[in-house]
Each structure stands twice: as C-alpha cells, then as structure tokens.
Amino acid sequence: MISYLAVRTGPEKGRQFPLDPARPMHVGRGASCEIMLTDPVSSRFHAVVFYEDGNWHLRDTSSRNGTLVNGQKAESARLLDQSVITIGGTEMQLVEPDLDSHDDSMNTLAISKEMMQHGSWRFDLEHSENQQVVAEHVMDLYQLALHLLTGEQPDEVLITVLELLKDRTGADLVGLSVESGGGRLKWLRVVPVDSKCTTLVPKSMAKRVIQGNEALWMNDCNSDDTSVKSHKEWSDAIYIPVATDETIGVLCLYRREPSFKESDFDFAASAGRLLAIGLSRVVEHSQLVAENKRMASRTAECDELIGESPIMQRLKAKIARVGNANGSVLIRGESGTGKELVARAVHRASPQVKRPMLTVNCAAIPRDLIESQLFGHKKGSFTGADKDHIGWFEQAHTGTLFLDEIGELTLEGQAKLLRILEGHPFLPVGATEEVLVDVRVIAATNRDLAEFVREKQFREDLFYRLSVFELLVPPLRDRGDDLDMLIDHFLDHYRRENGRSTLEISNEARVMLREYPWPGNVRQLRNVIDSAVVMADDPTIERDDLGLRDAGLSRLDTLRIDLWEERLIRKALKRTEGSIPEAAKLLGISRATAYRKISDYNIDR
Numbered sequence: 001m002i003s004y005l006a007v008r009t010g011p012e013k014g015r016q017f018p019l020d021p022a023r024p025m026h027v028g029r030g031a032s033c034e035i036m037l038t039d040p041v042s043s044r045f046h047a048v049v050f051y052e053d054g055n056w057h058l059r060d061t062s063s064r065n066g067t068l069v070n071g072q073k074a075e076s077a078r079l080l081d082q083s084v085i086t087i088g089g090t091e092m093q094l095v096e097p098d099l100d101s102h103d104d105s106m107n108t109l110a111i112s113k114e115m116m117q118h119g120s121w122r123f124d125l126e127h128s129e130n131q132q133v134v135a136e137h138v139m140d141l142y143q144l145a146l147h148l149l150t151g152e153q154p155d156e157v158l159i160t161v162l163e164l165l166k167d168r169t170g171a172d173l174v175g176l177s178v179e180s181g182g183g184r185l186k187w188l189r190v191v192p193v194d195s196k197c198t199t200l201v202p203k204s205m206a207k208r209v210i211q212g213n214e215a216l217w218m219n220d221c222n223s224d225d226t227s228v229k230s231h232k233e234w235s236d237a238i239y240i241p242v243a244t245d246e247t248i249g250v251l252c253l254y255r256r257e258p259s260f261k262e263s264d265f266d267f268a269a270s271a272g273r274l275l276a277i278g279l280s281r282v283v284e285h286s287q288l289v290a291e292n293k294r295m296a297s298r299t300a301e302c303d304e305l306i307g308e309s310p311i312m313q314r315l316k317a318k319i320a321r322v323g324n325a326n327g328s329v330l331i332r333g334e335s336g337t338g339k340e341l342v343a344r345a346v347h348r349a350s351p352q353v354k355r356p357m358l359t360v361n362c363a364a365i366p367r368d369l370i371e372s373q374l375f376g377h378k379k380g381s382f383t384g385a386d387k388d389h390i391g392w393f394e395q396a397h398t399g400t401l402f403l404d405e406i407g408e409l410t411l412e413g414q415a416k417l418l419r420i421l422e423g424h425p426f427l428p429v430g431a432t433e434e435v436l437v438d439v440r441v442i443a444a445t446n447r448d449l450a451e452f453v454r455e456k457q458f459r460e461d462l463f464y465r466l467s468v469f470e471l472l473v474p475p476l477r478d479r480g481d482d483l484d485m486l487i488d489h490f491l492d493h494y495r496r497e498n499g500r501s502t503l504e505i506s507n508e509a510r511v512m513l514r515e516y517p518w519p520g521n522v523r524q525l526r527n528v529i530d531s532a533v534v535m536a537d538d539p540t541i542e543r544d545d546l547g548l549r550d551a552g553l554s555r556l557d558t559l560r561i562d563l564w565e566e567r568l569i570r571k572a573l574k575r576t577e578g579s580i581p582e583a584a585k586l587l588g589i590s591r592a593t594a595y596r597k598i599s600d601y602n603i604d605r
C-alpha cells in the first residue's frame with residue numbers, strides 16, 4: 001500500500017507526494033527535498049516525514065516559520081490518516097488508503113480527485129520509461145478527442161474508448177461498470193465483447209473511485225499472500241472514475257500477466273476523463289436531437305394558419321407579399337385571433353427564414369425593465385443588474401423580432417425602437433459603446449394604436465413607421481366556414497393527443513359552437529375543444545361537454561335565480577308599460593303570482 005501526502009492548498013495544490021516508508025522524506029524548498037514546495041514561507045529544509053513503528057511521523061527541522069499538524073504548532077507529531085500538515089499557505093493531507101484487508105497487500109498508485117477534475121496530472125516525460133510511448137499516447141488521445149467530438153451514439157463512443165485502451169495498454173479485459181444500487185457495480189460494456197466477465201470491482205475500491213473520484217492502479221502480482229488477492233484471475237487492475245458533474249461509472253482495465261506501465265495508467269486516466277466528457281456530450285446531444293425533432297413536428301402542426309374563407313385568403317396573399325418585402329410589419333387584431341401565427345407566417349415567407357424568430361411579449365415584462373430587456377444592459381447599470389444582459393434586439397440580429405403587445409412599450413423604448421427602425425445604432429442601458437443590429441421587426445397589438453397616438457401614449461412617427469405594412473387579422477365570428485374547419489382541426493389534434501381517436505362531436509354540439517360569438521376567438525375555441533375532448537364520455541362530445549353557456553346568455557353576471565326573476569319581471573313591466581296582467585302573460589305566470597312577486601321584490605311600476 002502506498003500512502004501519500006495530497007496537497008490541498010498552496011502553489012502545489014492538486015499534487016500528490018507518495019511516501020516511501022523505507023527512507024525519510026524531506027519537505028522544503030530545497031532542490032534535494034523529496035517533497036519539494038515552492039511556498040515562500042517554507043524553509044529550504046522545513047520538516048521530515050518518516051515511517052517508524054508502523055506509523056508515519058513528522059519532525060520540524062528547526063524551520064523559520066514552524067509547522068502545524070492539525071492546526072497545532074508541532075516540533076514533532078505522529079501522523080494519522082487524514083492528518084493535515086500546514087506549512088505557510090500549503091496544506092497537505094496524509095492519505096492512507098482504507099482498502100479492505102485483502103487490498104493491503106497490494107501496491108496501489110492513486111490519482112486524486114483534484115487531479116482527475118482538473119486533468120492536472122501529466123505524463124512524466126523525464127521519468128517515463130519510454131518517451132516515444134508517451135508521444136504515441138498523446139497522439140492517440142488527440143485522435144480520441146476528435147472522435148468523441150463527432151460520435152453520435154453513446155455505445156459507439158464507449159466501444160471506441162474501450163477498444164483503444166485495450167489495444168494500447170495490453171490489457172486483457174477493459175470495461176465500464178456502472179452503479180446498480182447499494183454501492184454495487186455492474187458491467188455496462190466489456191471488450192473483448194465475447195468475454196465472460198465474472199470479475200466484480202471490490203466494494204471498497206468502487207467507493208474510493210466513485211466517492212473519492214480517485215484513479216487507482218493495483219499491482220498485486222508480488223503479493224505473497226495469494227489468498228488476499230481481490231481477483232485471482234488478474235495480476236494488475238486499473239480503476240478510473242468516469243465522471244463529469246455526476247459519476248457515470250468506473251473504467252476498469254485488467255491484466256493477467258504483470259504488469260501495466262506507468263504510462264498506461266496515465267493514458268487510462270486521460271482517456272477516462274475524455275470518455276466522461278464524450279459520453280455526457282453524446283447523451284445530451286442525442287436528447288436534444290430527439291427533443292428538437294419532436295418540437296419541430298409540433299411547431300409545424302401548430303403553425304398552420306387554418307382557414308380558407310375569402311377574408312383569410314386575402315390575408316394569406318398579403319402575408320406572402322409582405323414577407324418578401326423589406327420593412328417592419330404591424331399586425332392588428334383582437335386577442336386570440338392568431339396574430340403570432342401570422343407573424344410566424346410572415347417570417348417563414350421572408351428572406352430571414354433560416355434565422356430564428358424571437359418573440360417578446362411587451363406586456364409580460366415589467367415596464368421599468370422593458371428597455372433593458374429589449375436593448376440590453378451592462379452589469380451594475382441599475383439595482384438588480386448583477387450581470388450583463390444581451391438585449392433581444394442583439395439576440396435577434398439578422399433574424400426577426402416579434403414584439404407582441406407593442407402598445408405597452410414605454411416612450412423611451414419607443415424612441416429607441418424608432419432609431420433602430422431608421423437604421424441607427426443604439427446604446428444598451430449603462431453601456432458606452434453603441435450597437436448596430438439588422439433585425440426585421442414585426443409588431444402586434446390588439447389595442448387601438450391610433451387612439452394611443454391621439455392620447456400621446458404612442459409616438460406618431462413610430463406608428464407610421466411600423467404600419468408601413470399592416471395586416472389585419474379578422475375575428476373568428478367574421479370567418480364563416482373557417483369555424484368548421486378549425487373545429488375539425490382542433491378536434492383531430494386533441495383526439496390524437498389524448499388517444500381518443502374514435503370520439504365524435506354531436507350535431508347539437510357543433511350547432512352550439514357555430515352559434516357562439518367567440519369573444520376569445522380561435523384561442524378560446526381551441527381551449528373549449530381541448531377540454532371537451534378530455535371531459536366527454538364516449539362516443540360523442542355533447543353540448544354539455546363544451547362548458548359553454550347559451551350564446552345569448554354568455555354575459556351572465558350572476559346565476560342567482562331570484563335576481564334573474566326580478567330582472568325579468570322588471571323587463572316585462574317595461575315592455576307592457578306597467579301593465580301587470582300583460583306582464584304576467586309574457587312571463588307565463590298567474591296574475592296573483594305576478595302581484596306577489598312584484599311586492600316581494602319591491603318593484604315600482
């Protein structure tokens with residue numbers, strides 16, 4: 001077993017100094033010190049660490065600035081596992097690997113967590129048994145890195161690494177084990193692929209490699225006590241953690257005959273680090289590709305502007321013309337009519353189609369943040385600006401920016417927007433350098449911007465500039481047969497989404513949908529059908545499933561019967577100019593009942 005001093009802080013942070021029990025190890029700045037520090041507080045010969053009576057000890061060799069052991073000044077001290085030696089700004093920790101008893105007989109070399117994380121261990125060219133081998137390994141790692149950058153499938157990446165390791169280190173078996181619960185590991189892949197691998201990574205090793213993020217090389221070929229060998233089959237074993245933010249597994253290399261070389265160990269540690277990065281990249285990449293495909297098909301489906309009514313045909317023709325032209329576009333229409341969909345259609349018809357379209361809802365951003373969100377800000381330019389923000393205009397450079405609810409833009413924001421539309425550069429909040437962008441602006445509003453201009457809430461020059469191309473999206477009630485088309489479109493969509501492909505809509509329900517005034521336009525229709533598909537019993541959607549009140553009563557402010565009764569009696573009296581017998585007839589009640597209710601409700605005739 002090899003104990004070592006792991007440097008936790010100071011100029012040598014991340015290094016490890018193996019301790020040799022057979023000789024005293026000198027610590028200091030002197031070139032002949034086995035543990036050579038560059039810490040300026042350290043003396044040339046500062047202290048000595050030595051092994052005696054089964055323990056490690058430290059003796060300060062009359063250093064100028066003294067030595068601390070576990071925070072206490074010490075002339076001499078016995079060192080236990082994890083004891084911390086402090087010399088100036090350098091802290092070193094004694095690591096006596098807590099291997100299982102059977103591992104105690106092995107020769108173990110370790111690369112610590114810090115070194116694995118920072119990749120700061122290096123090929124020791126000076127002491128390398130063969131510099132050419134090292135150079136070949138570096139070339140191999142370079143090729144491997146290129147391969148990992150282009151690999152598409154996790155398995156392909158893994159097999160490449162395992163085979164390369166087997167080939168270059170002369171290992172008889174190389175594999176990746178992953179955690180299978182309870183601290184156990186199971187094989188994910190081994191090469192040679194057809195080998196029957198019965199070897200298990202000892203639990204204590206797994207713990208050290210995974211939790212401690214240490215790379216270990218166990219060489220038990222010289223062990224006298226064969227009964228304590230961990231894997232009787234193998235002479236040498238190398239365990240490398242494969243981890244990025246979280247541990248993926250343990251890379252294992254085994255040899256039947258002695259022995260791996262030090263450069264093999266270094267090579268395996270480097271390859272393990274590359275494998276970790278390569279695997280997480282390829283897994284993330286394949287998830288993104290799948291997600292992107294899913295979203296693209298969804299967006300294409302949702303982006304379709306349904307409607308063939310004459311009014312929609314004229315709109316579509318206009319979109320095609322406006323898309324091709326240069327200049328900003330103003331889209332007007334009631335809420336839920338599909339203004340954003342129209343904006344996307346304009347973008348698709350424009351030369352910027354290959355660039356993204358960014359959407360900003362000006363009403364959703366607090367008024368005092370709109371300017372900085374749109375045009376960007378510098379860190380510290382106002383309270384809460386804790387980092388630089390690249391504004392939406394810069395982010396949309398060479399593409400399209402869709403500004404929904406443009407009427408909500410502050411006057412300062414409007415002034416900046418006008419400058420941009422006129423081709424001038426603008427100044428992000430708190431910046432000293434102006435920014436010039438090339439962005440096509442599509443704005444939308446459901447407000448009467450002309451009215452805003454009259455009320456001086458919206459700049460007239462900006463209004464004219466924006467409305468060079470104006471697209472008016474009609475309300476659903478003016479779209480005639482489009483309603484049926486939209487009903488079928490949404491029905492189809494939500495049936496599929498909810499796996500209710502046989503669900504139909506009754507004639508009565510369809511008539512109710514046709515007669516409804518749709519104040520919330522297409523968005524409201526979509527929502528009604530979405531919930532009806534979920535709520536309806538098989539096999540048809542009925543009127544009650546639509547959750548709509550009768551069209552004429554859609555503006556009911558209360559459902560209390562007594563209040564409605566009173567209102568109806570008043571209405572009847574108004575129509576009959578105060579005649580109770582005639583009002584009773586209209587209401588379908590007896591005269592006596594009418595008199596009683598008029599008195600109950602205290603109605604003046």
Ligand SMILES: Nc1ncnc2c1ncn2[C@@H]1O[C@H](COP(=O)(O)OP(=O)(O)OP(=O)(O)O)[C@@H](O)[C@H]1O
Binds near residue numbers: 340526
């Ligand atoms: N012609 C249409 N064909 C298909 N779906 C439509 C159509 N018009 C609107 N929709 C759908 O209706 C919903 C509302 O559309 P959108 O958000 O574009 O409306 P909007 O006018 O921008 O609303 P707001 O004024 O509230 O921002 C979306 O789900 C959209 O897909």
